[in-house]
Amino acid sequence: xxxxxxxxxxxLAVFSVIRAYTQAAGAATSGGAPGRGGAAIGLxxxxxxxxxxxxxxSLGLGFGLMERGGAQRELWSLLPIRMVYxxxxxxxxxxxxxxxxxxxSGVALGRPVLVDRAHxxxxxxxxxxxxxxxxxxxxxxxxxxxxxxxxxAQVSGDVVxxxxxxxxxxxxxxxGSVSQLPQxxxxxxxxxxxxxxxxxxxxxxxxxxxxxxxxxxxxxxxxLAAHQQALVTSVVSxxxxxxxxxxxxxxxxxxxxALLIASGIGVFLxxxxxxxxxxxxxDGFLAICSRFGWWLRRSPAPEPAMQRFTSGLLGLFxxxxxxxxxxxxTLIRSQxxxxxxxxxxxxxxxxxxxxxxxxxxxxLAQARTRSAAAG
Numbered sequence: 497x498x499x500x501x502x503x504x505x506x507x508l509a510v511f512s513v514i515r516a517y518t519q520a521a522g523a524a525t526s527g528g529a530p531g532r533g534g535a536a537i538g539l540x541x542x543x544x545x546x547x548x549x550x551x552x553x554s555l556g557l558g559f560g561l562m563e564r565g566g567a568q569r570e571l572w573s574l575l576p577i578r579m580v581y582x583x584x585x586x587x588x589x590x591x592x593x594x595x596x597x598x599x600x601s602g603v604a605l606g607r608p609v610l611v612d613r614a615h616x617x618x619x620x621x622x623x624x625x626x627x628x629x630x631x632x633x634x635x636x637x638x639x640x641x642x643x644x645x646x647x648x649a650q651v652s653g654d655v656v657x658x659x660x661x662x663x664x665x666x667x668x669x670x671x672g673s674v675s676q677l678p679q680x681x682x683x684x685x686x687x688x689x690x691x692x693x694x695x696x697x698x699x700x701x702x703x704x705x706x707x708x709x710x711x712x713x714x715x716x717x718x719x720l721a722a723h724q725q726a727l728v729t730s731v732v733s734x735x736x737x738x739x740x741x742x743x744x745x746x747x748x749x750x751x752x753x754a755l756l757i758a759s760g761i762g763v764f765l766x767x768x769x770x771x772x773x774x775x776x777x778x779d780g781f782l783a784i785c786s787r788f789g790w791w792l793r794r795s796p797a798p799e800p801a802m803q804r805f806t807s808g809l810l811g812l813f814x815x816x817x818x819x820x821x822x823x824x825x826t827l828i829r830s831q832x833x834x835x836x837x838x839x840x841x842x843x844x845x846x847x848x849x850x851x852x853x854x855x856x857x858x859x860l861a862q863a864r865t866r867s868a869a870a871g
Contacts, residue, residue: 556580618653625660628668635672645670699823706816710809713782717805726866727783728790728804731858734865738857745856749773773856780855781848785811815851819844 558578604621611619612629619626619636626638628649635653636643642660645651645668654672655662662676716724756766789807792814818840825837 556582643676695823695827699820702816702819702823706812709778709782709812712778713785713808713812714805716779716782717786717801717808721801724783724786724804727779727859727862728786730862730865731780731783731787731855734858734861735854737861737864738854741857741860742853776859777852777856780857780859781851782808782812782855783858784851784855785809785815787811788814815847816844818847 556579558580604624604626607624609619609621609624609626610629611627611632614631614633616633618634619628619632621638621641623640624638625641625644626636627644627646628636628651629646630648631650631652633652635655636651637654637656638658638660640659641657643655643657643662645655645662645664647665647667649665649668649670651668651670651672654675655670656673656675658677660676661678662674664670664674753766753769756769786804786808788811789809790804790811792810793803793807795803795807822837822840822844825833825840828834828837
């Protein structure tokens with residue numbers, strides 16, 4: 497298992513190096529730009545690709561680990577996402593930083609977006625008009641909606657709209673490229689056109705996350721049984737070193753990331769560091785879910801693998817329950833119900849974030865305890 501993980505990390509590192517140093521000779525295509533600023537970018541190696549089409553046009557979405565931006569600013573994009581629209585002999589390629597999709601306010605579905613204060617990051621909207629009345633340090637793009645740039649608008653990246661128009665004031669400033677395809681019909685865009693469909697997609701995202709975490713819990717319960725059993729047993733008893741580890745990491749990790757970025761070559765290690773932190777946090781979070789479900793069921797200790805798996809599913813469901821209850825409440829035509837729904841969703845997000853933070857600390861604390869015992 498350890499050799500397999502090391503082999504995967506090595507391959508990811510090789511892909512990052514290739515993407516960083518191999519230059520492509522392509523330039524901006526008609527109606528779009530292959531990267532930020534309209535300049536050529538390095539070779540893009542996307543391990544995942546999703547494409548939909550209706551016979552006359554297609555929309556592809558690729559995602560990878562790292563990508564260098566335009567030659568003017570030499571930006572680095574972690575977890576890049578590249579969208580390519582093809583219709584006949586016309587192709588539009590858009591590059592985005594995938595971290596924007598991970599932020600709570602990174603993507604708007606089915607609702608208008610007003611940027612009236614300085615914004616850092618990409619502005620992304622599907623089915624909702626975007627109005628920029630301030631500075632945006634990033635790109636702005638929409639699917640099936642317009643982008644309006646006021647006289648105060650200053651966008652450092654590209655402005656692209658597929659299925660809409662770019663309405664710009666002569667005093668607005670866009671340092672990247674401006675592309676629009678108003679007659680574009682994006683496949684299946686109508687599914688994302690209303691508040692109800694946006695909430696349905698949000699609910700589907702939570703359900704998908706529950707299923708994926710359940711699969712990870714199953715793998716840990718049956719294939720890493722000894723490790724998970726030890727972590728579930730100790731996840732509460734190591735609370736003091738776990739909290740200390742989290743506090744130290746909140747200071748040390750940003751400093752380490754800044755040093756890696758400043759070193760130039762160290763930027764290749766950032767995706768690997770982020771992946772390692774995520775795996776440690778998920779490992780501890782799943783152990784917390786199992787321990788929570790174990791406590792609720794009053795099961796004897798230690799639990800067999802199947803009981804540990806079902807206890808983890810129960811604990812995970814209860815942790816995500818506030819978010820699942822909050823989504824339908826926001827659809828009720830009542831300000832009190834909508835407010836309660838927003839509070840429940842915020843509570844669910846806080847529970848997951850706290851579980852991931854504590855899980856990261858608990859995993860490292862338990863590893864140090866085992867190393868000390870073995871030594």
